[in-house]
Amino acid sequence: MDIVFGIIAIIVVLGLAYLLSNNRKIINYRGIGVMILAQLLTTWFMFATTIGQSIINGISAVFNKLIEFGTAGVDFILGGVLHGDGGVFFFDVLLLIIFFATILSVLTYLKILPLIIKYIGGIISKITGLPKVESFNAVNSIFFGQSEALIAIRSQFHHLTANRLYIVSASAMGSVSASIVGAYMQMLPPKYVLVALPLNMFSALIVASIIAPVKVPKEEDKVDITNVSNEKSVFEAMGNGALEGGKIALIVGTMLVAFIASLELVNWVIQAVFAGVTLQQILGYILYPLGFLMGIPTSEILTAGGIMGTKIVTNEFVAMLEFQTLLGQVSEKTTGIVTVFLTSFANFSSIGIIAGTVQGIDREKGGEVSRFGLKLLLGATLASILSATIAGLFI
Template sequence: MNIILGIVAIIVVLVIAYLLSNQRSLINYRGIGVMILAQLLITWFMFSTTIGQTIINGISSVFNKLIEFGNAGVDFILGGVMQAEGGVFFFDVLLLIIFFATILSVLTYLKILPMIIKYLGGLISKITGLPKVESFNAVNSIFFGQSEALIAIRSQFHHLTANRLYIVSASAMGSVSASIVGAYMQMLPAEYVLVALPLNMFSALIIASVIAPVHVPKAEDKVDISDVSNDKSIFEAMGNGALEGGKIALIVGTMLVAFIAALELVNWIIQAIFAGVTLQQILGYVLAPIGFLMGIPASEVIEAGGIMGTKIVTNEFVAMLEFQTLLGQVSEKTVGIVTVFLTSFANFSSIGIIAGTVQGIDREKGGEVSKFGLKLLLGATLASILSATIAGLFI
């Protein structure tokens, strides 16, 4: 029954994307089929095979060891400051972003990450038929934040039509930055966070390819990674990475203060009108039908829908913090499905971040992103539903 519901959810998502399509005659059905098959194989391999489980455990161990190293730096600057029972979120989670951003900056300076991203992107381009720039950007978006991923392809922006711009923007919104994956793993089960990375990459490309299909002549299909880093030495890369990580940590912390406070305000207003009702409950009922199709048990679908809705209207950190308190109260299936759904940047604030980044690169194209901003969020949300549904088939 769960498999049938999952298939129905996938069909519903693809039909909605089809209805939103800008040019249905250009949709590459073969490429979309290949990417869905890749998602199914990846999820089966990671969840259902001994080798896959070993790989997940190995990657988790690497992240845990890096978190230990990061904690050594955090402990040093805290200097024995007393912390409340259960820790302090800013110290225990957000400050780790600094260390992860430093590592990414060094790997970029050494040209290790750019080469991996280029060849993985090239492989995806060959098997799916997508242009190289879009494929490169999709892989790049797994490692870097929304702004950084788009800036990395700034030299190719003059090639991007409105549809191609939609695809690269959708990849940026539908993914997460590797610099904050460690923070996610401090809150939610690592195996589901990790499987969400490749699933969301493919889902963003699938939905965007249906909504904004493209055909690019080979002569225009090029990727340039020659200027991905402006650092002159490894020490400069470390310093710039640390500063960038610090900014990300402060931005996330600032947004959490604003969004959580705003959520409390909205709930106070709602409860003044309807006693005992919260925004999360309203969102839970709105998203309950699709949550049920995704595989969430009927008894848990309202709570889960509320968490997913919270993520869309605020951000993934706010939703993860709320969901963390429910981990021992809901089924493993719900934990996996909701975790995969939450592991992306698909929320309202991302529209402004992406539009602002593109505006800084190309003013005219920044205006185009603003015009299709809501469609971008809808597409990214459909991608999150697709990823979570596929994960649910194997949990």
């Protein structure tokens, strides 16, 4: 029965995207079908086969080793500062972003990552019929943050129509940066975080391709990776990567202070009017129908819905910290579905980040992103629901 409800949830997501479509006549149904099939095969392979599980364990081991290296750097700075058995989130999680950002910066300088991303994007473009720029950006968004992914295709911005701009923005919002994946894996089960990466990449493309379908002339569809890094040496790349990682850690920490405090304030106001009611409970009721279709056990839907709603109105870190306290109290199915849903940048604050980045590249196109900002968030949220539902089919 869960499979039947899961299929219904997928149809509902695709149906809502269809209703939001700007041009239903040119939707690439073949490409969408290929990507859904790719999601199903990827999830089945990762969850149901020995090889897939070995790959997940191998990638997790690599991340764990990198976390060990990063922790050595953090411990050196702390110099033996005692911070309790439970640790300090900023020290134990956020500061590790600096090391991961450094690695990404070096791999970008050496042209290793851009080359890999270009060819994976090219393969996706070839088998789905999607434009190369959009495919490259979708893969790029798995490794880099929203701003960095969009900046990487700045040379192609003069070719981007409103629909193409929607697709690249949706990919940036629907994915996460590899520099903070290590942080996610310290809070939630690594296997679900890792599976969420390819699922969300495809989901963002699927939903965005329905909402904003495009047909692109070949002469306007070229990917240029020659100027993806401005660093002159590997040491400059390391330094800039570290500074960028530090900035991300501080931004995330600052946003957590603001959002968690604001959430407490909102709950205090709500409870002053409705005793015992919280924003999370309200969001849980709103998302209850979708949670049911996604396959979350009935007794856990309100709790899971509240966590997912919290992510939309605040950010994924706030929601992950809340959900982390529930691990072991909820079923494995709920754990997997919610983890996959949370592993994306689909939230209100991302609208401003993406619009600001695009405006810095092209002022006119930045205004276009601001105009379809809410539609962008809705599409990215539908993409997260699609990914979580597909994951739930195999848990």
